[in-house]
Amino acid sequence: MLRIVQAWRRNSGDDLNQAYADAYAPMLDALDSAQQDIADYMADTTPDVMQSLGSRNLKSPEFTFNTSKLVGLAGNGQNTFDNLWGSVLMGKHAISQGYQTRTALAVVERDFALRSRTILADTARFSAMMTAKSHSFTxxxxxxxxxxxxxxxxxxxxxxxxxxxxxxxxxxxxxxxxxxxxxxxxxxxxxxxxxxxxLSDEELAKTLGSKANARAWKDGADVNQLVNAYRRKGDVRSAQMYGTKIKYTIEGTTKRGWAYSRMKQAGYVKEHVRYGSKYWRADRPRLMPETIYQLAGSDHAQAMRLLGDYGWL
Structure with a gap:
């Protein structure tokens, strides 16, 4: 990925079309080489990994496959030239939205890195899968x-x-x-x-969305509930309520949702409000752990009660 980004930086200019025309050859050379290396590595090591993970009585391979067939292709079957071109299109879109060329170039560079990482992950996965199949893995x-x-x-x-x-x-x-x-x-x-x-405290907070979420997990919160609070963009929101600024989520608050059930049992739900064409939601917000700990202060028992009432435990 570093070689790909470096090739882009050497050739990038104000004209994104020309920049890609100048950069794609060394970029694809680097990507092809990395794909071949990782495909060969996975083909060689997969049998040992399978045994280390408990797969027993592996049979001798029934067939071999040409790992070079994975080079030049992304996981969706698209060739890598066209796949990387998608990054350039993102840069063009940024410019059309009024961003400066410098910002657009940064967008393209970041997306090149992400796409390259995904392509290599797919290459590794397909190579390992084919190797497993060759050993009649069932x-x-x-x-x-x-x-x-x-x-x-x-x-x-x-x-x-x-x-x-x-x-x-x-x-x-x-x-x-x-x-x-x-x-x-x-x-x-x-x-x-x-x-x-x-994970460290910092890593845990990043993974779960916030320091409060990390604290809630340590207090027994369900990791699925914490992560799913962010399932759709915009589900976690802020508002002024209870005399303070709160953070809440609408995830789990439909009539069939887990949080709705817990909030209703606690007496928080008074009535329902229409959401979309077929869903009814609770008329009260589902407080995020951040707000729950803020409201509870030093009263840990109160925090635990609220975490349960809002469906986090």
Whole structure:
């Protein structure tokens, strides 16, 4: 990725079309080389990894595959030239929105790095998958994290996906493990609790969204509830209420939501409000842990009660 970014920086100018025309050859050379290296590495090491994760009685490979066939392609089947061109289009869009060329170039550079990382992750994944298939692997795939990982991936760590690898969000670098041996997987970031416990306070806050969320998790909050609060853009909001500025989320507050049920039991929900064409939501906000700790102050028992009442525990 560094070589790709460096090639872009050497050739970038005000004309994004010309900049890409000047830079794409060395960029693709670097990307092709990295794809070939990682494809060969995964093909060579996957059998040993499978055994370390509890896969037993591996058969001799029934076929070999040409790893060079993965070079030049992104995970969606698009060629890498066109895939990287998408970064340039993002830069053009930034300019059309009134941003300076310098800002647009930074947007392109950042997206080049993200796309390259995703392409290489896909190359590694496909090479490992083909190697596993060549050994007649018949057990299930399990999601393993590649630290540092985002909250969405952490909540899914260790989740089985049968004989088909799991779906990923853009730029996800999780890998598919081939095992159902929980003891073996526990040492390879395939368990949310193990992974979160391995993080520093700063890393934990970044993964879960805030220092208050990290504190709530340590107090027993459900990691899925904390992460899902940010599931859709705009779900977490701020408002002036109860004589202070609060932070709240609308996640989980529909009539079938977990938070709605807990808030109703606590007597917070008085009536329902229409949301969209078919959903009804609670008429009271679901307070985020940040606001709960603020309101509770030094009263830990009160904080724990509120965390439960708002569906975080």
């Amino acid at each position: 057990a299930q795939y399990v999601r393993m994290l590649t630290p540092p990982s985002c909250g969405r991936c952490v909540t899914l760590a260790g989740m089985p996906s049968g004989r088909r690898p799991f779906e990923r969000h853009p730029h996800c670098d999780c890998i598919a493990a081939w095992s159902d041996d929980e003891k073996a997987l526990a040492t390879h970031y395939a368990n949310p609790e193990d992974y979160l416990n391995s």
